[in-house]
Amino acid sequence: xxxxxxxxxxxICKSGTSVKIECRSLDFxxxxxxxxxxxxxxxxxxxxTSNEGxxxxxxxxxxxxxxxxxxxxxxxxxLTVTSAHPEDxxxxxxxxxxxxxxxxxxxxTRLTVV
Amino acid sequence: xxxxxxxxxxxxxxxxxxxxxNCTYTATGYPSLFWxxxxxxxxxxxLLKATKADDKGSNKGFEATYRKETTSFHLEKGSVQVSxxxxxxxxxxxxxxxxxxxxxxxxxxxxxx
Numbered sequence: 001x002x003x004x005x006x007x008x009x010x011x012i013c014k015s016g017t018s019v020k021i022e023c024r025s026l027d028f029x030x031x032x033x034x035x036x037x038x039x040x041x042x043x044x045x046x047x048x049t050s051n052e053g054x055x056x057x058x059x060x061x062x063x064x065x066x067x068x069x070x071x072x073x074x075x076x077x078x079l080t081v082t083s084a085h086p087e088d089x090x091x092x093x094x095x096x097x098x099x100x101x102x103x104x105x106x107x108x109t110r111l112t113v114v
Numbered sequence: 115x116x117x118x119x120x121x122x123x124x125x126x127x128x129x130x131x132x133x134x135x136n137c138t139y140t141a142t143g144y145p146s147l148f149w150x151x152x153x154x155x156x157x158x159x160x161l162l163k164a165t166k167a168d169d170k171g172s173n174k175g176f177e178a179t180y181r182k183e184t185t186s187f188h189l190e191k192g193s194v195q196v197s198x199x200x201x202x203x204x205x206x207x208x209x210x211x212x213x214x215x216x217x218x219x220x221x222x223x224x225x226x227x
Contacts, residue, residue: 004157006157009155034214034215036217041219041220042219043118043203043217043218043219043220044203044215044217046214046215046216049213049214093157093158095158095215097213097214102160102163103160103215104157105150105157105158105159106157107155107156107157108157
């Protein structure tokens, strides 16, 4: 079946540094990738939608200069958290949209900024 | 706006007990409805879905019926197993296939033997 590999699964970084999270579709082409953020005991909040080869569309309230999304190929999308601060600590999940075939989710990345 | 409301967890049951996880939604138009399951350390997996009113989605003994009149999509299973322990998310999609899902907060289910 369709698999999305998300790395790293956990990362701890110092405040002020940048962190890159990768999502790779292993056996299909992901033309659309969704990036979500999940706070403890909260729902998955959509951050942005990216289509291969074009700029990401960010949800209201999400800082595009802080959360850089790149979707340069049909099998790889990245989220870079720039100048991370403790309030950026969260669980980040990617999801590849496959049209009528539904969605495939990565296993998530636990980011802790210290 | 569009939103999904799930019952608060955690839900703790004994093996073979009956399970209900309530889900209601607010949406414009006629959304498609989904239940996803997340096992520890894994990504979300589609459990079942329904795309129009009165449709019943079912999978692995789980069922949910799309009730337009009550804007609900409650998840049920007649006899839970320890292996069903996971987090369950109700979600909706209001536009065409390929647009983003809107999720509820998730409900943690813990089944003991």
